[in-house]
Amino acid sequence: MNFNSCCQAHECMCKTLLQVVERRRSGQEKHDDFIQHLVDCEALQNEAEKQSDLQLLDNLVLMMFAGHETSSITIMWLLKYLEDNPLVQETLRVSFDLMVSTPFSRQL
Numbered sequence: 001m002n003f004n005s006c007c008q009a010h011e012c013m014c015k016t017l018l019q020v021v022e023r024r025r026s027g028q029e030k031h032d033d034f035i036q037h038l039v040d041c042e043a044l045q046n047e048a049e050k051q052s053d054l055q056l057l058d059n060l061v062l063m064m065f066a067g068h069e070t071s072s073i074t075i076m077w078l079l080k081y082l083e084d085n086p087l088v089q090e091t092l093r094v095s096f097d098l099m100v101s102t103p104f105s106r107q108l
Helices: 002-026 034-044 055-084 087-100 103-107
Strands: none
Touching: 002 034, 002 055, 034 055, 055 087
């Protein structure tokens, strides 16, 4: 993939995200996600406090990619910790087994 292709992909992604944001702003769509949270917060702000569309897009792109890396690294370290600490792993397993064996959890 060359630089021009990356720029085109970024432009396409930003256009798509902006279309989603516009549908959310207009009330055509409503979801329980990060984009909706930003749109809802924006609606509570006065004009001077509102982010520009570019700032909003930058925050969305940052959260999409930063969140992915942070989650995967955290899970990797958790698994490594559990592997290195069998007693903790067993305690977690017992707690989980107790949690999923309760009548309430079986209803979920």
